[in-house]
Amino acid sequence: MRLTKKIKGELNELFLFELEDRFAVEAVFYRGDTLCVSTQVGCRVGCRFCASGSKGLFRSLRADEIVKQVELVARERPVKRVAVAGIGEPLANWRSVKEAFFRLKERGLKVSFYTVGSPLKHLRELLSLPHAGVTVSLHALDKEKRRALLPGAGPPDGLIALLEDELPRLSAKKRKKVSLGYLLLRGVNDSEEELRRLATLAKRLGVGVTLLYYNRVGPFEPPTAEEYERAFLLLRSEGVRVTLSTRFRKDRLGGCGTLVVNRL
Ligand code: SF4
Numbered sequence: 001m002r003l004t005k006k007i008k009g010e011l012n013e014l015f016l017f018e019l020e021d022r023f024a025v026e027a028v029f030y031r032g033d034t035l036c037v038s039t040q041v042g043c044r045v046g047c048r049f050c051a052s053g054s055k056g057l058f059r060s061l062r063a064d065e066i067v068k069q070v071e072l073v074a075r076e077r078p079v080k081r082v083a084v085a086g087i088g089e090p091l092a093n094w095r096s097v098k099e100a101f102f103r104l105k106e107r108g109l110k111v112s113f114y115t116v117g118s119p120l121k122h123l124r125e126l127l128s129l130p131h132a133g134v135t136v137s138l139h140a141l142d143k144e145k146r147r148a149l150l151p152g153a154g155p156p157d158g159l160i161a162l163l164e165d166e167l168p169r170l171s172a173k174k175r176k177k178v179s180l181g182y183l184l185l186r187g188v189n190d191s192e193e194e195l196r197r198l199a200t201l202a203k204r205l206g207v208g209v210t211l212l213y214y215n216r217v218g219p220f221e222p223p224t225a226e227e228y229e230r231a232f233l234l235l236r237s238e239g240v241r242v243t244l245s246t247r248f249r250k251d252r253l254g255g256c257g258t259l260v261v262n263r264l
Helices: 063-074 088-107 120-128 143-149 156-169 192-205 225-235
Strands: 003-008 013-018 025-029 035-036 040-042 058-062 079-084 108-115 134-136 178-183 208-212 242-243
Touching: 003 035, 003 063, 013 063, 013 242, 025 058, 035 225, 058 088, 058 242, 063 088, 088 108, 108 120, 108 156, 120 156, 120 178, 156 192, 178 192, 178 225, 192 225, 208 225
Parallel strands: 035 079, 079 108, 108 134, 134 178, 178 208, 208 242
Antiparallel strands: 003 013, 013 025, 025 035, 040 058
């Protein structure tokens, strides 16, 4: 595996790695200390707002291929944190991801995750690890809507039941590191009613909400700045702890959902 390309944007820096079978995956260095790494060559979940899964899944990465992305970038940039949020669903490649997690932890790195939450048994295990954060991508509470947006992610009911079961077992400190990810799509999942349902759920689970910004890689519209702020204020007014997408995640270069698989 070798680093073949670096593209520096205004905010983020994109790194392209060629694998031994000529596939290439991407990682993004952002915020001056964080590397977002890929865990699969493609993705089977096929979220309709994400370029990474648009061609399906070719294969999963081995643990050493996940760790190597960090090693290669750390030679050139001060990587202190790793976000397992690039191409691929981490729980769908759990054995390798878990091994990579412990190897990265041994090096003193803080490791956080973004996941759609299935398979559920792996989510249970992930929540118990000494991670630096887990964002469970919900995006819709309605079963049909979630299926339409995240076809391979499984229904929300089982996911919510698992969180209801598992979160009370965690310490308050640990629970604070878990949040529900919600990508705001204009006219799709941003109605007041849906946001109030989301607030009710977050409060019941005792977790915060991470409001994600859409980078326009699919057929949807991102909300305007005012709509985004309105959603934020609505959740806040319901007493929910809300984290907003940072400008790094909104960037067209390396922002959420923009990473792609290549064949060289
Ligand atoms: S958002 Fe994540 S789970 Fe969904 S298709 Fe993209 S990489 Fe896969």
